[in-house]
Amino acid sequence: MREGLILVAHGSRDPEWSRPFERLAAALEKKLPAAAVALAYLEYGPSLEEAAAALLAKGAGSIRVVPVFLGAGGHVKGDLPRLVAAARLSVPVSIDPPIGEQGRVIDAIAGEIAAPR
Amino acid sequence: MREGLILVAHGSRDPEWSRPFERLAAALEKKLPAAAVALAYLEYGPSLEEAAAALLAKGAGSIRVVPVFLGAGGHVKGDLPRLVAAARLSVPVSIDPPIGEQGRVIDAIAGEIAAPR
Numbered sequence: 001m002r003e004g005l006i007l008v009a010h011g012s013r014d015p016e017w018s019r020p021f022e023r024l025a026a027a028l029e030k031k032l033p034a035a036a037v038a039l040a041y042l043e044y045g046p047s048l049e050e051a052a053a054a055l056l057a058k059g060a061g062s063i064r065v066v067p068v069f070l071g072a073g074g075h076v077k078g079d080l081p082r083l084v085a086a087a088r089l090s091v092p093v094s095i096d097p098p099i100g101e102q103g104r105v106i107d108a109i110a111g112e113i114a115a116p117r
Numbered sequence: 118m119r120e121g122l123i124l125v126a127h128g129s130r131d132p133e134w135s136r137p138f139e140r141l142a143a144a145l146e147k148k149l150p151a152a153a154v155a156l157a158y159l160e161y162g163p164s165l166e167e168a169a170a171a172l173l174a175k176g177a178g179s180i181r182v183v184p185v186f187l188g189a190g191g192h193v194k195g196d197l198p199r200l201v202a203a204a205r206l207s208v209p210v211s212i213d214p215p216i217g218e219q220g221r222v223i224d225a226i227a228g229e230i231a232a233p234r
Contacts (some may be wrong), residue, residue: 005230009188017188020217027227064231070187071126071134099226100137108225109216110144113122113183 001061003035006051008080009068011041018045021068035060036060042079049087056106062092118178121150121208123168125197126185128158130234134161138185153177159196166204179209 005028010023023040029037035057040051052063065084067076076098083092099105122145126138138156146154153175157168169180182201192234193215201210216222 007230012190012218014190014194017190019189020187020223023220024230028223028230031231033229055219063201068187068226070137070185071129072136073129073134074130077131096230099229100197103228104232105226106137106140107144108229109185109222110141110148112118112216112219112222112225113124113141114148115212115221117228 003032003061004033004052004055004058005035005037006040006048006065006081007037007053007068008040008042008048010075011043011045013044016049024068026049029050041087042075042083048080048083052089054107056089057090060091063101065093065095067096069097072098072101087099091105119150119176121169121172121175121177121180122149122152123157123159123165123172123180124154124164124181124185125159125168125182125194128160130161130163141185159192159200165200167199169204171208173206173208179210180206180211182210182212184213184215186215189218191232202211 007021007025025037025039036055038051040046040048053064058063067080069076124138124142142154142156153172155168155171157163157165172180184197186193
C-alpha cells in the first residue's frame with residue numbers, strides 16, 4: 001500500500017505565500033515516487049480532511065502528517081492533533097515532529113544562510 | 118568591521134516556539150564566528166530595533182536582516198521593510214529573501230523529510 005504524506009502549513013490569503021510549500025511537495029514527489037503527497041493548510045486552502053480524502057482516493061494505506069512549521073506553538077501542539085482526530089481516518093495516521101524541531105533541518109538552514117553569496 | 122546578522126521570526130507567546138530560532142542563531146554563531154548574530158521577533162521578543170542596537174554596540178559596521186519565514190506574506194513583504202525603515206539605522210542594511218524562497222533551503226527540508234527514519 002502506498003504511504004500518503006500530508007504537508008501541513010499555516011496558510012495565508014496571499015497566494016504567493018504557499019509557493020515554498022508547493023515547491024516542497026514537488027521535491028518530495030520526486031524523492032519519494034512511491035508515496036502520494038498532498039498539501040493541507042490550517043487556513044485558506046485544502047483542509048487536512050480534504051487532503052486525506054484525496055490521498056485515500058489514490059490508494060494510500062497510511063497517512064504521515066508533516067507539520068511544515070519552524071516554531072511549534074498552539075497551531076502545532078493544539079490545532080493539528082485536534083484536526084487529525086476530528087478527521088477520524090480509516091487508516092493508520094502518524095504525526096511527525098514539526099520540521100523546526102528536527103536538528104538537521106535547522107543545520108541545513110544555517111548552512112544556506114552562512115554560504116558565501 | 119564586523120557584519121551584524123539579524124534573524125527575524127514571527128514570535129509567539131509560547132516560549133517553546135522560539136527554540137528552533139535560538140538553535141539557528143547558535144549554529145550561525147559557530148559557522149560565522151566573525152559576525153555578530155541577534156534574534157528579533159515581530160511579536161513577543163526583542164524587536165528589530167533592539168536587536169540592531171545590540172549589534173551596533175558590538176561593533177557591527179553593517180546589518181544583514183534574514184527573514185526566517187517559510188511563506189512570504191504581509192509580514193515579510195510589508196511589516197519587515199517598514200520596521201527596517203523605521204529603525205533609521207546608521208549603518209548599511211540589507212534584507213535577504215525569506216528563507217522559504219531559497220531553493221536550497223526547500224531542497225534541504227525535502228531531504229530531511231524523505232530521509233529513512
